[in-house]
Amino acid sequence: MTNKVEDIEREILDLLAKQLPEGTQVSAEMRIARDLGLDSVGIMDFVMDIEDRFDISIPLDLIAELETVADLCTAARDLLKGAR
């Protein structure tokens, strides 16, 4: 597994694309709640998929702070590096 943020980002965008209706355009700049149309439960479920994929646990307070897909990628990278 890689810790490079662009690889993490690609994987997360792939996972996200699978979760959303086919053909939905996704990018790192998109805001998770507003732009992706996920409700609070949907976001939590999506975060769990990412946790499983990277074998990390994203603490609840950190999830609340995530605004964009890029924030999520950074959080995943930091957790993979053991920063938290």
Next chain:
Amino acid sequence: MMSLFAKFDDVRMALEGFKTLGRDPSNIRFEQILSPTEAVADGHSVLLFGTNNYLGLTFDPACIEASVAALRSLGTGTTGSRVANGTYADHAALERQIAAFYGKSNAMVFTTGYQANLGLISTLAGRDDYLLIDADSHASIYDACKLGTAEVIRFRHNDAEDLARRLRRLDGRPGNRIVVTEGIYSMLGDTAPLREIAAVKRELGAFLIVDEAHSLGVLGERGRGLCEAADVEADVDFVVGTFSKSLGAIGGFAVSDLPGFDVLRVACRPYMFTASLPPAVIASVMAALSRLDADRSLSARVRSNGRRLYDGLVKAGFEVGPEANPIVAIKMPDPATAGLFWNRLVDEGIYLNLAVPPTTPMSLSLLRSSVSAAHTEAQIDHAISVITAIGREFGIPGGNKTRVSEPA
């Protein structure tokens, strides 16, 4: 300047949408409560199938008499917290009674079940500790996490293996691990795999809190809940529960065998900074608990009534929750259909709960019913036939006889 309430526009719009379907599902008015199972709501005589009144004790003569006597002798309220204003004899007596009921050495009584979770969980888990909570936890558990300072990790609903994975990820880090789960989950009526969770807790070293809000008086030979039914009481460090459902009043509690438990009384803010339960409530809860302790047929009856409703709805082809418990949830295709169906049920004299996303697991739209020991078989059969007849109007059930599956 933007309205202070603009941030709630989404929820307001959603509620307005439901109101256009008929009644306001968040604010149904009961003009009369005739018995634990009958009322007049919005001008209609209704059978109550959505009140969590599992043992039907709200009109129990012994509970009412005890409550009235306490009201007359001790007054309407305590007017303050126990830490500041002191403890009444019956606060302590109820704590001894609930501790004895569970066979535990310590008990603490809170003013609501919500506060019991809020207080216990937020206080037990300190800054360096870890809270591991089921993803489908009740709002009071999530709010406790927000109030506290511990790091909070969610595990997949009812998935002991996922819990174990998440505990292992914490290997090498200091701090206590505290796992929180519920007995019966309030939306689908499914139960936690407590034996598996207890095994994980033993193997990986964690404390375990089980919220028996919907399972006290419902599960277990003595009605102590899922911990008793699953035979894991020795592994459970704290049982939390409420007096507002099976015991027909209000209030919450936590019981534990852990030494030093009593220090929580001067550390737990949702206990310290709120008024204590009024004497009349304490008295009716004590009478209800005595009744539950003395009469095991009550629990048996609510379970068999739950099974009767569940089996009847399955036979009629409805998609329901995964287990036959006194909470029976019927899956609806979408929130609007659920809202219309719910209104028709009130019209035809059946009251139950409308539950829609985001308060439901898996974004399900549900008609959630709860069964009481006080229901007669005839009332349950009538509810099944009304639900089935309205279902026909809506073309529900449309497909196979299936159950709502658990998430993988």
